[in-house]
Amino acid sequence: MESIKSEKKEKNNETHTHIISVLVLNNPGVLQRIAGLFTRRGYNISSITVGSTESPNLARMTIVVKGNDKILEQVVKQLNKLIEVIKVSDLSVNKCVKRELCLIKIHAPNESSKSQIIQYTNVFRGKIVDLSQESLTVEITGNSDKINAFVDLVRNFGIKEMARTGLTALMRGPKILKSKKS
Amino acid sequence: MKGAEAVIKALEYEKVDVIFGYPGGALLPFYDALYDSDLIHILTRHEQGAAHAADGYARASGKVGVCVATSGPGATNLVTGVATAHADSSPIVAITGQVPTKLIGNDAFQEIDALGLFMPIVKHNFQLRSAKEIPETIRSAFNIAKTGRPGPVHIDLPKDVQEEELDLDKYPIPAKVELPGYKPTKMGHPKQIKLASSHISKAERPVIIAGGGVNIANATSELMQLAELYSIPVCTTLMGKGSFPEDHPLALGMVGMHGTKPANYAVSESDLLIAIGCRFSDRITGDINSFASHAKIIHIDIDPAEIGKNVRVDVPIVGDAKLILNNIVSHLIKMNMNNNNANREWIEYLQSLKKSCTPKMDYSDVPIKPQRIVKGLMNVIRELNIEKRSIITTDVGQNQMWMAHYFKTHFPRSFLSSGGLGTMGFGFPSAIGAKIAKPDFKVISITGDGGFMMNIQELGTIADYNIPVVICLFDNRTLGMVYQWQNIFYGKRQCSVNFGETPDFVKVAEGYGINALRITNPEEIEECLKEALLSDKPYLLDFAIDPSEALSMVPPGGKLKNIIDPITEHPNEKVICFDEIKRRFLEKDSNKNEDTLSEELSESEKDEGIKV
Ligand SMILES: Cc1ncc(C[n+]2csc(CCOP(=O)(O)OP(=O)(O)O)c2C)c(N)n1
Ligand SMILES: [Mg+2]
Numbered sequence: 030m031e032s033i034k035s036e037k038k039e040k041n042n043e044t045h046t047h048i049i050s051v052l053v054l055n056n057p058g059v060l061q062r063i064a065g066l067f068t069r070r071g072y073n074i075s076s077i078t079v080g081s082t083e084s085p086n087l088a089r090m091t092i093v094v095k096g097n098d099k100i101l102e103q104v105v106k107q108l109n110k111l112i113e114v115i116k117v118s119d120l121s122v123n124k125c126v127k128r129e130l131c132l133i134k135i136h137a138p139n140e141s142s143k144s145q146i147i148q149y150t151n152v153f154r155g156k157i158v159d160l161s162q163e164s165l166t167v168e169i170t171g172n173s174d175k176i177n178a179f180v181d182l183v184r185n186f187g188i189k190e191m192a193r194t195g196l197t198a199l200m201r202g203p204k205i206l207k208s209k210k211s
Numbered sequence: 212m213k214g215a216e217a218v219i220k221a222l223e224y225e226k227v228d229v230i231f232g233y234p235g236g237a238l239l240p241f242y243d244a245l246y247d248s249d250l251i252h253i254l255t256r257h258e259q260g261a262a263h264a265a266d267g268y269a270r271a272s273g274k275v276g277v278c279v280a281t282s283g284p285g286a287t288n289l290v291t292g293v294a295t296a297h298a299d300s301s302p303i304v305a306i307t308g309q310v311p312t313k314l315i316g317n318d319a320f321q322e323i324d325a326l327g328l329f330m331p332i333v334k335h336n337f338q339l340r341s342a343k344e345i346p347e348t349i350r351s352a353f354n355i356a357k358t359g360r361p362g363p364v365h366i367d368l369p370k371d372v373q374e375e376e377l378d379l380d381k382y383p384i385p386a387k388v389e390l391p392g393y394k395p396t397k398m399g400h401p402k403q404i405k406l407a408s409s410h411i412s413k414a415e416r417p418v419i420i421a422g423g424g425v426n427i428a429n430a431t432s433e434l435m436q437l438a439e440l441y442s443i444p445v446c447t448t449l450m451g452k453g454s455f456p457e458d459h460p461l462a463l464g465m466v467g468m469h470g471t472k473p474a475n476y477a478v479s480e481s482d483l484l485i486a487i488g489c490r491f492s493d494r495i496t497g498d499i500n501s502f503a504s505h506a507k508i509i510h511i512d513i514d515p516a517e518i519g520k521n522v523r524v525d526v527p528i529v530g531d532a533k534l535i536l537n538n539i540v541s542h543l544i545k546m547n548m549n550n551n552n553a554n555r556e557w558i559e560y561l562q563s564l565k566k567s568c569t570p571k572m573d574y575s576d577v578p579i580k581p582q583r584i585v586k587g588l589m590n591v592i593r594e595l596n597i598e599k600r601s602i603i604t605t606d607v608g609q610n611q612m613w614m615a616h617y618f619k620t621h622f623p624r625s626f627l628s629s630g631g632l633g634t635m636g637f638g639f640p641s642a643i644g645a646k647i648a649k650p651d652f653k654v655i656s657i658t659g660d661g662g663f664m665m666n667i668q669e670l671g672t673i674a675d676y677n678i679p680v681v682i683c684l685f686d687n688r689t690l691g692m693v694y695q696w697q698n699i700f701y702g703k704r705q706c707s708v709n710f711g712e713t714p715d716f717v718k719v720a721e722g723y724g725i726n727a728l729r730i731t732n733p734e735e736i737e738e739c740l741k742e743a744l745l746s747d748k749p750y751l752l753d754f755a756i757d758p759s760e761a762l763s764m765v766p767p768g769g770k771l772k773n774i775i776d777p778i779t780e781h782p783n784e785k786v787i788c789f790d791e792i793k794r795r796f797l798e799k800d801s802n803k804n805e806d807t808l809s810e811e812l813s814e815s816e817k818d819e820g821i822k823v
Pocket of ligand 1: 661
C-alpha cells in the first residue's frame with residue numbers, strides 16, 4: 030500500500046546503489062523471469078546472486094542495482110508483480126550485513142612477493158587457498174569496499190585471474206523477510 | 212485417466228464452454244481427449260485467429276478465454292494474440308503443446324522454448340513436467356488470469372504429460388489454490404479514500420478519465436454515481452470506451468492523441484483529475500510535463516506498479532475500482548460534503564465547448580466519408596433498438612480512430628479494440644470470440660482493408676460455423692493511418708502504403724459462401740447495414756471510402772490542446788510491378804559482366820525508371 034508521505038516527498042533524482050533482496054519460489058525458469066524483467070525494462074544490474082535459503086522451496090536473490098528513487102520504486106513494484114516472487118525488500122544500505130567473496134590469483138614468482146602478499150592477506154583477514162611456483166590464490170570476504178581496497182593493493186603484483194561472487198545480504202537484527210507480500 | 216483427459220476435466224471445472232484452437236502433433240493426445248468431451252472447439256484458420264478470438268470472448272464476457280496451439284510454429288503463431296491480450300489486461304489461458312519432456316532441449320522436431328518465448332508477454336506461465344501437476348496448475352492459471360489485474364496465462368504441455376496416467380482421486384482438482392506470492396489488493400486504503408473525497412468536494416474544475424479498468428471492474432454504475440453526484444465531466448481512454456454512456460450530458464468522449472477537443476481541453480485545464488483504471492500511456496498524455504499541469508491527480512488502479520509510473524500522483528489508491536468508487540461515493544454522501552456548485556462555471560464552459568465542436572457527420576460525398584458510415588451505424592443501431600445489445604470490435608488504424616472518436620457507446624464491454632499493442636488483424640477474429648460469448652448480441656467488426664487481410668482466412672471460420680458476424684470494411688485501398696502520418700510528418704512522401712485495386716472483397720467473401728455487398732453510394736449505407744444485421748448470417752459490407760479522409764490529431768509528444776488538422780492528400784504512390792523488378796535485376800547482372808546495358812537501352816527505356 031502506498032503511503033501519502035512517500036508519494037508527496039519529492040522524488041530524488043540522484044542515482045544510488047541499492048541492495049534488493051528477493052525471496053522467490055525455487056521453480057525452474059525463475060532466474061530467467063527476474064533477469065528478463067531487468068533487461069526488458071532497462072534497469073541496470075551491478076550484480077546478482079542466487080542461492081538456497083532456510084526453506085528448500087525458496088531461493089534468495091540479492092540484486093545490486095543503480096538508479097534514482099523513481100526507478101527503484103518501479104523495480105520493487107515490478108518484481109512484486111511476479112507470481113513467483115514472495116517478498117521484495119530494498120535493504121537500506123546501513124542496516125544490513127553484506128558480504129561478497131572474491132578469489133584472486135596473483136602473480137608471485139619469488140619469495141619476497143609471496144611474503145608481501147601473505148602479509149596483506151593477513152591484514153585483510155583473507156586466506157591463502159592455493160599456492161604454486163608463480164602464483165598465489167587468495168580468498169577474501171567482506172563488503173565490496175574492502176574487496177576493492179585489497180584488489181587495488183595487489184594490482185601491482187599482477188592479477189592473473191579474479192572471480193567475485195557479487196554481494197549477498199541480510200537485514201541486521203531479528204527482522205526477516207516474511208513469506209507474504211505487503 | 213490420461214493427463215490430457217485431466218486437462219479437459221480441469222477446463223470443465225473452470226466452466227470453460229468453448230476453446231479456440233488448431234491441432235498438431237504435440238497436441239494429438241489433447242485432441243483425442245476432446246473427442247469424448249462436450250467442450251465446443253472452434254477450429255480457426257490460423258492460431259493468431261484463435262488467440263484473438265479467445266481474447267474477444269474474454270473482453271465481451273469478462274470470462275477467461277481459452278486458446279490452444281501445437282508446439283513450435285503453433286506456439287509462435289499464438290504470440291501476437293497473447294501479447295495483444297497482455298497489453299490490454301485481457302484474461303486468457305493459452306495452452307501450447309510441447310515435445311515430450313525427454314526431448315526438451317534437444318532441438319526436437321517442432322520444439323521451441325515456449326516458456327521463454329511467452330514469459331515477457333504473459334502475466335504468468337507454467338511448463339508441466341508431470342501429469343500430477345495438471346489439476347493444481349490449471350486451477351492456478353485461471354485464478355491468476357482473472358483476478359487482480361487480469362492478463363494472459365500460458366501453459367506449456369509436453370506430449371508425454373498428456374499421455375501419462377493420472378489418478379484424479381489421488382491428485383484432485385483443488386477447490387482453492389494457495390499462491391504465496393500473489394495477493395492482489397482489492398480494498399482501497401481508507402485514509403486515501405478520505406483524502407480523495409475531500410479533494411473532490413473542493414474541486415472547481417474536476418474531470419474523470421475512465422480507463423479500461425472501469426470496464427474490467429464492472430464499475431460503470433459506481434462511476435455514474437460519482438460523476439452525477441458532483442457533476443463531474445467524464446472522458447475515457449480508448450480502452451475505457453463503453454464504461455460511461457457517451458450520450459450522457461457529462462460525457463466528453465475520448466481523450467488523447469485522437470481525442471475530442473472538449474476532452475483534451477478539460478484534462479489540460481482541470482484542477483482535479485480523477486483517473487480510474489488507466490495507465491497514462493503516451494497516447495493519452497502527450498507531452499508529460501504539460502499534461503494536466505494544474506491538477507491534483509487521484510489515481511485509482513488495481514496494479515500498484517501503474518501508480519507513479521508515468522505521471523506524478525497526489526492521491527494513489529490501489530485496489531478494485533468498483534469497491535473504491537463505492538467507498539468514495541458513500542463517504543461523500545455520509546459526510547454530506549457539498550461543493551456548493553463550485554464547478555458550475557466549469558460545466559457551463561465545457562458544455563458550450565462541446566456544442567461548438569459537434570462534428571459534422573452527414574456527408575453525402577462520393578466516395579463515402581467514414582463519418583457518414585459511423586453515423587449510419589449509430590442510426591441503424593438506434594432504429595433496431597439494439598443499443599444495449601450490440602458489440603463493436605475495431606481493427607487498428609484510421610478505422611479504429613474514427614470509431615473511437617465518433618461512435619457513441621452505451622454499455623460496458625461493448626467496444627473492443629486493441630489499445631496497448633495496436634495489433635492489426637485483431638478486429639475480425641476478436642468479433643468471432645465476442646459473438647460466441649454473447650450469441651444473442653449483434654456483433655459488428657469494423658476493420659480497415661489492411662488489418663482485415665491480416666486475418667482474412669477467418670472468413671472460413673465464420674462460414675463453416677455460420678457465425679453471424681457483420682464485417683464493415685472501411686476500404687480505402689491504403690494503409691490509411693501510415694499514409695496519414697507520412698502526409699503530415701514526412702512531407703507527403705508516401706512509401707509502401709498503397710494496396711492498388713486488389714482484392715475484390717465481395718468475390719473473396721462469396722468464395723467462402725458469405726453474403727457480401729460493395730457500397731459506394733452513401734444513401735445505401737443504412738439499408739445495407741440493416742440488411743446485414745437482420746440477416747443473422749455472416750455478412751461482409753465493403754464500403755468504398757474516401758482515402759484522403761483523416762482525423763485531426765495531437766502530434767506524438769505534443770501538448771493535448773495542440774490539435775492539428777490532417778493534411779488531406781490522395782494516394783500518389785506508384786506501385787512497382789514484377790516486370791520492372793526483373794528488368795532492374797537483369798540490368799544489375801549485366802552491369803556486373805561489364806556489359807554496359809545503358810548502351811543497349813533505347814533512350815525511351817532509360818527514362819522509364821520509377822522512383823520508389
Ligand atoms: C500487425 C501490425 N503491423 C503494422 C502496424 C502499423 N500500422 C498501424 S495502422 C496501419 C495501417 C492500417 O491500415 P488499414 O488496416 O487499411 O486501416 P486504415 O488505417 O486504412 O483504416 C499500420 C500498417 C500495426 N499496427 N500492426
Ligand atoms: Mg485501409
